[in-house]
Amino acid sequence: MVLRWNFHKRLNHHQRRSHRLLIRLFGRHRIPKELWDFHPRSLRGGLCLGVFVGFTPTIPFHMIIAAIAAVFLRVNLPLALLGCWVSNPLTLYHIYRYEYLLGHAILERIPAASAWISFHPDEGTLDKILTGSLSLTVGCLLMGTAAAALAWLFSGLILRLLGVTHHPRPEQQAEQPLKTSDPACDIRSPR
Numbered sequence: 001m002v003l004r005w006n007f008h009k010r011l012n013h014h015q016r017r018s019h020r021l022l023i024r025l026f027g028r029h030r031i032p033k034e035l036w037d038f039h040p041r042s043l044r045g046g047l048c049l050g051v052f053v054g055f056t057p058t059i060p061f062h063m064i065i066a067a068i069a070a071v072f073l074r075v076n077l078p079l080a081l082l083g084c085w086v087s088n089p090l091t092l093y094h095i096y097r098y099e100y101l102l103g104h105a106i107l108e109r110i111p112a113a114s115a116w117i118s119f120h121p122d123e124g125t126l127d128k129i130l131t132g133s134l135s136l137t138v139g140c141l142l143m144g145t146a147a148a149a150l151a152w153l154f155s156g157l158i159l160r161l162l163g164v165t166h167h168p169r170p171e172q173q174a175e176q177p178l179k180t181s182d183p184a185c186d187i188r189s190p191r
Contacts (some may be wrong), residue, residue: 003006020088023114025039026107029113034074034075034076035070035075035076035077035097036076036078037073037076038076038164040156040159040165042074042075042076042166043076043155044079044152044155044156045075045076045083046070046076046077046082046083047076047077047079047083047151047152048080048083048148048149048151048152049069049073049075049080049083049148049157050066050079050081050082050083050084050085050086050112051083051084051086051144051147051148051151052144052145052147052148053066053069053080053083053131053138053144054066054083054084054085054087054144054147055066055086055095055143055144055147056106056144057096057099057136057137057140057141058178059087059092059103060156062084063081063084066081066083066084066183067080067081069153083136083151084085086147089120095130095143096136098139098143099136099139099140099142099143100132100135100139101139102134102138102139102142102143103134103135103136103137103138103139103140103142104135106138106142107134107135113134132160132165132177153190158187162191
């Protein structure tokens with residue numbers, strides 16, 4: 001009996017200590033409920049964020065970036081993480097190839113950038129890496145924005161087909177006055 005009491009005493013002490021550590025690390029702020037909310041705006045925003053991050057050239061950090069951005073933007077976290085998988089090992093080569101080609105084609109049309117991007121045989125490897133990464137970044141931003149916009153449109157269509165409609169948040173419901181048909185129950189009616 002004493003052994004069990006001592007075990008629970010130490011367990012509770014450990015739980016209290018870990019709780020204080022979490023409060024020190026994250027403060028007294030709660031996790032925003034929008035991260036797990038099924039509100040259409042939160043769902044669509046999470047998917048768009050994940051798709052956009054999936055198109056960026058940050059290969060090993062997609063899910064970390066999407067999770068941090070979902071917390072700050074207050075969108076659905078699971079869909080943001082799921083949207084990152086648009087660039088998986090099967091599609092990664094094709095996505096980055098077309099992003100590079102798009103960025104290179106756009107930068108060639110800008111006079112100041114085309115003079116810097118023009119490849120000569122006597123250029124160094126560092127110049128080629130810099131011009132290639134600039135082309136990839138421009139293409140990633142453009143294709144990521146276009147893919148996120150398409151994800152926003154298609155997710156809205158899918159939510160409508162599934163019957164998920166806008167429902168007011170609890171704080172919006174509290175602001176609406178109760179409507180009664182009996183004038184005697186109305187608080188604002190003169191007596």
